[in-house]
Amino acid sequence: MNGNGPAIDQPFKVLHGGISALISESMASLGAHLASGLQRVAGIQLSINHVKSAHVGDLIVAEATPSSIGKTIQVWDVRIWKLSDPSNTESSKSLVSSSRVTLICNLPVPDHAKEAVENLRSQAKL
Helix, strand or coil: CCCCCCCCCCCCCCCCCHHHHHHHHHHHHHHHHHHHCCCCEEEEEEEEEECCCCCCCCCCEEEEEEEEEEECEEEEEEEEEEEECCCCCCCCEEEEEEEEEEEEEEECCCCHHHHHHHHHHHHHHC
């Protein structure tokens, strides 16, 4: 959170919970997209717990890990931490939110988006 404006924080200068939800679903969607062989995915359920605030100027990091990867449904766990010492990420992590995202992942890619899939494939070296 770099404090670039009111779009990401609340009046009390803390990270808005909706931004944490956006980060969580985005991370899970990218993971599911890659895990499904670059099929189109869509979030169908998001559950998030906000356990600690992050303030303007705090550095936050996120990690998404698969809980279940099926042919049709995937479930991902996403955690967002704030770092008190960016040079020592493991010992300075403080959990901000924890979420679970469920996605449907067997959707066909529309013709107008196939170029994006190929660009991702070439960049990710898949």
